[in-house]
Amino acid sequence: MPTTTLIEPHGGTLCELIVPEAEREALREKALTLPSITLTPRQLCDIELLLNGGFSPLRGFLNRADYDRVVEEMRLQSGILWPMPITLDVSEAVARTLNPGDEVALRDPTGLLLAVMHVEDVWKPDKEREARLVFGTTSTEHPAVAYLMHEAGDYYVGGTLKGVQLPVHYDFKELRHTPAHLRAEFERRGWERIVAFQTRNPMHRAHKELTDRAAEEVGGHLLIHPVVGMTKPGDIDYYTRVRCYRKLLKYYPEGRAMLSLLPLAMRMGGPREAVWHAIIRKNYGCTHLIIGRDHAGPGKDSSGRPFYGPYDAQELVQKYQDELGIGVVPFKLMVYVPDQDTYKPIDEVKEGERTLSISGTELRRRLAEGEEIPEWFSYPEVVAELRRTHPPRHQQGFTVFFTGLSGSGKSTIANALMTRLLELTGRPVTLLDGDVVRTHLSKGLGFSKEDRSINVRRIGYVASEITKHRGIAICAPIAPYEADRQYNRQLISSFGGYIEVFVDTPLEVCEQRDVKGLYAKARAGLIKGFTGIDDPYEPPSNPEIVCRTTEETVEQCVEKILDYLYREGYLKKEENGA
Structure with missing residues (x-):
C-alpha cells in the first residue's frame, strides 16, 4: 500500500504512492x-x-x-x-x-x-x-x-x-531523481547540508556567484534544481536550459554542486509558491533553499505594476521557517562591479560604485538581434548554447495572426501580405485562412462556441509548427475570443515571433461588404451564433498592429505590417537585395 505516515509535517517521511x-x-x-x-x-x-x-x-x-x-x-x-x-x-x-x-x-x-x-x-x-x-x-x-x-x-x-507508475521521460534520464533517489545520493556522497537553487531560467555568472556564496554560507553543498515542467509562457525551453546548466557545472569547485531536474508545473504564485518550493525541497532531502528577489513571481502587469513585492516571498518563507524545517538563504539582486571585476548583492554596493547588469528582457533582445553578450555577464559556452536554439530574429520563424469580423478585410490583406513576402524573401510562407482551414483541417466542426475555439486553436497549432521550423505562417480566422488568441500567442511565441493584427472594421461596414449574405441571414434568424450579431466579438486587448480598412487601403495595411517586421528584425533589408 502507499506510504501514508503523516506523524510530523515535512519531518522526513515521504508519502510515496506507487503500490508494491x-x-x-x-x-x-x-x-x-x-x-x-x-x-x-x-x-x-x-x-x-x-x-x-x-x-x-x-x-x-x-x-x-x-x-x-x-x-x-x-x-x-x-x-x-x-x-x-x-x-x-x-x-x-x-x-x-x-x-x-x-x-x-x-x-x-x-x-x-x-x-x-x-x-x-x-x-x-x-x-x-x-x-x-x-x-x-x-x-x-x-x-x-x-x-x-x-x-x-x-x-x-x-x-x-x-x-501504478510514474510518467515516462525519455530525455535527461540520468538527471531525473525521485525524492528517495536524491536523498540516497546525498547520503552516498556524504552530503549533510544541502542548499537548493530553484530556477526556470538559464544561469549566468551572477547566479554562479550567488549559489557559491549560498553553499559557503551554509557550509555545505549545492543542488541546482531547475523546473522542467511548466514554467512561465515565453520562458526558454528546458532542453536548452539543461544543456546550459551542464556547461556551467564545470565552473564550480570539484564536488560542490550537482544537477537534478524537477518536473514541477509552476504557478508563478510568488510568496505562496516560495513556501511550496521549500516544502518540495525538504521532501527531496535539502536542508536549505535559496530565496531570491521576486521568487517565483510573474513580473509586472501591463501597467508596469509588479504582482508581488521584491522580497514578499522571503518574508513569508521566513515566517514559517521553523514549521517548514528547512533553512532559508535570502539573497538580493546580484550586480557586477566592473572596477573590482566581481559580483555583489546590490545592498553591499557602496555609494558611488559603478555597477552593471543585464535583465532577462535585455538578454532576449540581444539574442534576438544578434548583439554581443559580454563575458562579464555569462560564460562563452552558455552563450553559445543559447545562440544555437535562439538565433537572431531574422533567422526565426514567425506568425502574423489576423483577427476581425467577417467582411473586415482580413483575407484580402493576408493574401496581399503573402504575395509581398514571397516577393521580398526566399522563405516558405503558408496562409491559413479561416474558411480554407475549415474545409481541410476542421471539416465536421460546427459553429458553436466550443467548435469555433477548437478551430482557432487548431490553426494556432499548425502555425506553431511552421514557426518552430523557421517558416512564416499567416493566419486569417475571425478568432472572436480573447482566450483563444492568448492561447495561440503563448503557444507560438515559445517557438518564434507572434504578431497580432487587428483588422478594425465597423460592423455596419462589414455588413455592407457582405457578398455571401451571411449577416442578412443572421439578422433574419436563419443563422444562429453569428459573430457580431448574436455572438460577441472580443476585440484584442493589445495587438501589435491595427489596420482600419475604412481609412487605409490594402496596400497601406500591408506596408504597415512589413514596416513592423523590418523594424522588429523579423525581416532584413538584404532579403530584398537592398
Whole structure:
C-alpha cells in the first residue's frame, strides 16, 4: 500500500504512492473496467510529484475540505502547512459521470495507466475566490489566473491515489531523481547540508556567484534544481536550459554542486509558491533553499505594476521557517562591479560604485538581434548554447495572426501580405485562412462556441509548427475570443515571433461588404451564433498592429505590417537585395 505516515509535517517521511509491484497488475486489470481521465500537461506534472513523494504529505488531489482550507489558510484539514491547491480539474461533462466512492483511471495522453483514483468529492469551485486568495489578483495578466480562468476545467475531483507508475521521460534520464533517489545520493556522497537553487531560467555568472556564496554560507553543498515542467509562457525551453546548466557545472569547485531536474508545473504564485518550493525541497532531502528577489513571481502587469513585492516571498518563507524545517538563504539582486571585476548583492554596493547588469528582457533582445553578450555577464559556452536554439530574429520563424469580423478585410490583406513576402524573401510562407482551414483541417466542426475555439486553436497549432521550423505562417480566422488568441500567442511565441493584427472594421461596414449574405441571414434568424450579431466579438486587448480598412487601403495595411517586421528584425533589408 502507499506510504501514508503523516506523524510530523515535512519531518522526513515521504508519502510515496506507487503500490508494491505485486499489486500493480491487479490495478491494471481493474482499470480496464473503469472510466478514464486523460491528464493534461499540468496534471501530469502534479501526479508525478504526488506519486514520487515530492508533494508529501499529500496522498492525492485535494478533496473539497482540504482545498477550502488551503485556499483560505494555507493549511490542510489536518493543520499541516500547505500553500498551493493541487486539484484535478475536469470538464462539466466528465464531472457529471463521477460520484463520491467511484474509482477512475488516470492516464497519460498515450493511454498509459499512471494511477487509480478513489473519488471523494466532485465540486464546482469559485475560481475568482481561488485566484484572489492564492495569487492575490483576479487579473488574467497573471499566468496562473489566466490558466485557471481559461484553461482549467470548471469542476474539481478530489481523492486519494494508488499509483501504478510514474510518467515516462525519455530525455535527461540520468538527471531525473525521485525524492528517495536524491536523498540516497546525498547520503552516498556524504552530503549533510544541502542548499537548493530553484530556477526556470538559464544561469549566468551572477547566479554562479550567488549559489557559491549560498553553499559557503551554509557550509555545505549545492543542488541546482531547475523546473522542467511548466514554467512561465515565453520562458526558454528546458532542453536548452539543461544543456546550459551542464556547461556551467564545470565552473564550480570539484564536488560542490550537482544537477537534478524537477518536473514541477509552476504557478508563478510568488510568496505562496516560495513556501511550496521549500516544502518540495525538504521532501527531496535539502536542508536549505535559496530565496531570491521576486521568487517565483510573474513580473509586472501591463501597467508596469509588479504582482508581488521584491522580497514578499522571503518574508513569508521566513515566517514559517521553523514549521517548514528547512533553512532559508535570502539573497538580493546580484550586480557586477566592473572596477573590482566581481559580483555583489546590490545592498553591499557602496555609494558611488559603478555597477552593471543585464535583465532577462535585455538578454532576449540581444539574442534576438544578434548583439554581443559580454563575458562579464555569462560564460562563452552558455552563450553559445543559447545562440544555437535562439538565433537572431531574422533567422526565426514567425506568425502574423489576423483577427476581425467577417467582411473586415482580413483575407484580402493576408493574401496581399503573402504575395509581398514571397516577393521580398526566399522563405516558405503558408496562409491559413479561416474558411480554407475549415474545409481541410476542421471539416465536421460546427459553429458553436466550443467548435469555433477548437478551430482557432487548431490553426494556432499548425502555425506553431511552421514557426518552430523557421517558416512564416499567416493566419486569417475571425478568432472572436480573447482566450483563444492568448492561447495561440503563448503557444507560438515559445517557438518564434507572434504578431497580432487587428483588422478594425465597423460592423455596419462589414455588413455592407457582405457578398455571401451571411449577416442578412443572421439578422433574419436563419443563422444562429453569428459573430457580431448574436455572438460577441472580443476585440484584442493589445495587438501589435491595427489596420482600419475604412481609412487605409490594402496596400497601406500591408506596408504597415512589413514596416513592423523590418523594424522588429523579423525581416532584413538584404532579403530584398537592398
